[in-house]
Each structure stands twice: as C-alpha cells, then as structure tokens.
Amino acid sequence: MQHQDLVAIDFHTHAEVSCRNPFDNYGEEFDRAADKYFGSSARPTIAETVAYYRERKLGLVMFTVDAESQLGRRRIPNEEIAEAARANSDMMVAFASVDPHKGKMGAREAERLIREEGVKGFKFHPTVQGYDPYDRMAWPIYEVINAHKLPAIFHTGHSGIGSGMRCGGGLRLSYSNPMLLDNVAVDFGDMQIVMAHPSFPWQDEALSVAMHKPNVWIDLSGWSPKYFPKQLVQYANTLLKDRVLFGSDFPLITPERWMKDFEVAGFKPEVMPGILKGNAVRLLGFDKA
Numbered sequence: 001m002q003h004q005d006l007v008a009i010d011f012h013t014h015a016e017v018s019c020r021n022p023f024d025n026y027g028e029e030f031d032r033a034a035d036k037y038f039g040s041s042a043r044p045t046i047a048e049t050v051a052y053y054r055e056r057k058l059g060l061v062m063f064t065v066d067a068e069s070q071l072g073r074r075r076i077p078n079e080e081i082a083e084a085a086r087a088n089s090d091m092m093v094a095f096a097s098v099d100p101h102k103g104k105m106g107a108r109e110a111e112r113l114i115r116e117e118g119v120k121g122f123k124f125h126p127t128v129q130g131y132d133p134y135d136r137m138a139w140p141i142y143e144v145i146n147a148h149k150l151p152a153i154f155h156t157g158h159s160g161i162g163s164g165m166r167c168g169g170g171l172r173l174s175y176s177n178p179m180l181l182d183n184v185a186v187d188f189g190d191m192q193i194v195m196a197h198p199s200f201p202w203q204d205e206a207l208s209v210a211m212h213k214p215n216v217w218i219d220l221s222g223w224s225p226k227y228f229p230k231q232l233v234q235y236a237n238t239l240l241k242d243r244v245l246f247g248s249d250f251p252l253i254t255p256e257r258w259m260k261d262f263e264v265a266g267f268k269p270e271v272m273p274g275i276l277k278g279n280a281v282r283l284l285g286f287d288k289a
Contacts, residue, residue, distance in 0.1 A: 001059055002090040003286050008276040009059035010255050012153065012196060012221035012247030015076045016043040024074040030161060030169060037160040042251040046084045049250065050092060058255055059277075061093045061284075063123040063153070069101035070130035070171075078109075082117035093284060095121040095153065100131050100138035107140035114148055120284060121151040126175035127159045133175070134183045142188050151192040151283055153219065154181055156206060157199035160252075178206035185213040192283060194245065197222040203229045210240055217283065220275070221247030224257065225265035233266045241271040245280050 003009065017023070035041040044052070046062070053060045062085070064076040078096040085094035096119040098106040113119045122145055126133050133154060145152050156178040162169030178199045185193050194217045199206035210216045218240065220228070236244040248258045259276070267275065281287050 001093060001284070001286050003059060003277065003281050005057065006059040006091060006277065007057045008246055008255070008259065009061070009280040009284075010053070010248050010250065011061045011194070011219045011245040011280050013049060013053075013060045013062045013250040014252075015046050015049070015062055015064045015081050016251060017045045018076040018080060019045055019047070020077055020080050021074060027071050027073045029165065030071065033163060033165045033169070034160055037163045038252050040252060044251055046081060050084060050088050053255075054088070054091060056255065057091075059091045059093070059280075060250075061095055061121070061280075063095035064097050065123060065125045065128055066097040066099040067125065067128045067130070069099050070128060075099075078113055078119065079117055082113065082119055086118060093121075094119045095123050095151075097123045097125075098141055100124065100129055100135070100141060102141075103137050104140045107144050110141050110144040114144070114150070121145075121153065123153045125155040125159075125161075126180070127155060127171050127173055128161050130172070131175060133180045142184065142191060146188040146191040149190045149192070151194055151217075153194040153196050154178075155197065156181070156195045157197050157202060177202050178209055181216065182209050182213065185209065185216050189215055191215065192217060194219050194283075196247065197249075198228055198232055200229075203232055207231060207235050207240070210243060211235075214243075217243040217245060217279075219245040219247035221249040222253065224253065225262040225267075228265060230266075236275065237266075237268045237271055241274060242279060242282075244275050245283070246276045 066075040082094040085092045096113045162171040
C-alpha cells in the first residue's frame with residue numbers, strides 16, 4: 001500500500017455484492033430488517049466501492065462475513081476480495097472471513113488464503129456467526145492467524161443485524177461482549193485483536209481489555225463520532241491513542257460523514273493523524289516495508 005499518498009485508511013469496509021456468484025436471497029428477511037434499522041439499502045459492488053475510495057484518495061480494508069453455518073447463506077468469496085486487493089494494492093487490503101464452525105477445515109482455508117491469496121487479516125462476527133469467541137472450535141483458525149502474527153477484527157457490542165426481527169432473528173448479542181475477547185488475547189498473544197465499533201453497552205469493558213492487553217486495538221466504525229461515548233474519546237486521546245483506528249462500516253456510514261463528524265468530536269489534533277492513518281500503517285506492517 002502506498003500509504004504516503006493516502007488521506008486516511010478506513011479499517012472497516014464491507015463487501016456487499018459478489019460479481020462472481022449469483023445473489024443468494026436465502027434469509028433475505030435479515031436484509032430488509034437491516035435496511036430498516038440502518039436507514040440504508042445501499043449495496044455497492046466491490047469494484048464500485050474501490051472506485052469510490054480511489055476517487056477520494058482513501059485506503060481501505062475490505063472483508064465479508066462468512067456466517068454460512070448460522071444463517072445458511074452463501075458467503076461472498078474471499079478470493080474475490082483478495083483479487084480486487086491485488087489489482088489495487090496501492091490503496092486496498094483484503095481481510096478474509098472463515099466461519100469458526102468450520103474448525104480444522106477452516107484453518108486449512110485460512111492458511112491457503114494467507115499463502116496463496118495474500119490476505120492480511122481476518123474478520124469475525126460472533127453474534128452473526130453464532131459462537132462464543134473463546135469456543136475451542138475456533139482455535140484451529142486462531143492458531144493460523146497467530147502463527148502468521150496477523151490482525152483479526154471482531155465485531156463487538158450491539159448488532160443492527162437481526163434488530164427488530166422476532167427473537168432478534170435468533171442472534172445473540174451476548175457473544176459480542178468485548179470481555180469475551182480477554183481470554184482470546186491471553187492465549188493468542190501474537191494475534192492482533194481489533195475490537196470493532198464503540199462497544200455499546202459494554203464500552204468500559206472494551207477499554208479495560210484494550211488497556212490490559214497490548215495486542216488489543218479498537219476501531220471506531222459503525223457510529224458517527226459525534227455519538228461516541230465520552231470515555232472512548234478520552235482514552236483515544238490519551239492512553240490508547242496508539243491503538244485506535246478509523247473505520248466507517250461502509251456502506252452503512254460513508255467515510256466523508258465519519259471524517260466530518262470526527263473533526264468536531266473532541267479528538268486532540270495531535271492524535272488525529274494516528275487514528276486516521278498512522279496506527280493502521282503500523283498494525284498492517286507497512287511502516288516496515
């Protein structure tokens with residue numbers, strides 16, 4: 001990544017539409033509920049997203065969420081995202097998602113995606129994937145990530161997916177309590193854990209884990225910065241300033257809106273460059289290239 005030429009690096013963007021596989025409308029009720037919750041039905045293709053970020057001189061980390069076991073819905077291929085990242089390596093990085101229920105087979109896939117496809121990290125969504133982050137079934141995949149010393153993003157806090165559906169669509173918010181990642185951080189010390197989003201209603205737990213475990217980071221995606229809890233801004237300005245990352249959750253929130261609100265959300269001018277780009281450069285290892 002030619003990070004010197006970029007305004008910022010968005011550490012949290014979603015692949016929404018596959019150009020390889022036909023749309024899988026199984027479980028489409030989750031889409032309709034999410035549209036209502038987020039007030040948006042935008043689902044750009046990978047190419048459209050890349051073009052959008054390139055025009056704005058922004059870098060991006062992109063991934064899908066493999067929840068085939070829990071939702072019964074075909075995922076967007078990790079290979080498709082990796083191919084786009086290789087074609088746009090000056091400004092894009094691919095993370096992969098492998099359903100933790102796939103165990104050792106998932107670990108084999110993770111190893112192949114790192115070695116053959118060049119993915120630089122992984123994404124997990126405990127609520128949508130339906131598992132406790134410390135469940136041993138996920139350990140074979142974690143062991144691969146840990147061995148390669150790569151980052152893994154974990155959704156934390158409330159989830160808009162399933163919100164408003166009967167029984168929340170069967171999805172359990174408790175799996176996304178950031179305190180559940182404390183044990184993961186202990187046993188996989190070379191895996192850099194990124195807790196995604198302000199972790200409502202467990203913000204203090206997230207800050208505690210990040211303060212205690214130096215391999216834990218926080219990305220600020222999914223909310224406009226003007227709605228951030230005051231303690232999150234306080235710690236991002238001080239003790240955690242080197243482990244906080246800009247993320248938008250695109251296409252649910254645009255980077256323009258996020259960065260505009262970031263300017264007036266109480267962040268210190270001296271820490272803003274690190275949050276917008278410098279911390280991501282270090283976490284992805286581009287400062288050593």
